[in-house]
Amino acid sequence: MACVVVTVALLGAGCGADRVTDPARATTCIELVDAGRATAEKVLARLGDRTLAEFEAEDPSEPFGGLDPLLRPDVFTSRAVELGCGEDELASLACTAYQGLAHLARSDVARSYLAPYFAACD
Numbered sequence: 001m002a003c004v005v006v007t008v009a010l011l012g013a014g015c016g017a018d019r020v021t022d023p024a025r026a027t028t029c030i031e032l033v034d035a036g037r038a039t040a041e042k043v044l045a046r047l048g049d050r051t052l053a054e055f056e057a058e059d060p061s062e063p064f065g066g067l068d069p070l071l072r073p074d075v076f077t078s079r080a081v082e083l084g085c086g087e088d089e090l091a092s093l094a095c096t097a098y099q100g101l102a103h104l105a106r107s108d109v110a111r112s113y114l115a116p117y118f119a120a121c122d
Helices: 002-009 029-047 052-058 065-071 073-083 087-104 108-119
Strands: none
Touching: 029 065, 029 073, 029 087, 029 108, 052 108, 087 108
């Protein structure tokens, strides 16, 4: 889960009519963060109010494996490199972008998923 959190923590948010939700379509670092926020929203919806024990019961060896198709860390990472987005820049943008997501975290697992985003704001 830590790898998942780190990957998506660097990516984040935005709103507006032309919001980018696919990292491959991002043309700026801000749009890449928009795609990251869209991904985080999908992850939080998938996590719902389920507990870690429930995820582990489904797949003890990889309890969060079902999130992999949503996260697409390779796509986010390669796009960040192509766009020249630095880790610090993405973390700063994500800090602002993720602020409105706390109300979507309905479980301890979901709150743990969001914690690194908010820690980057300190």
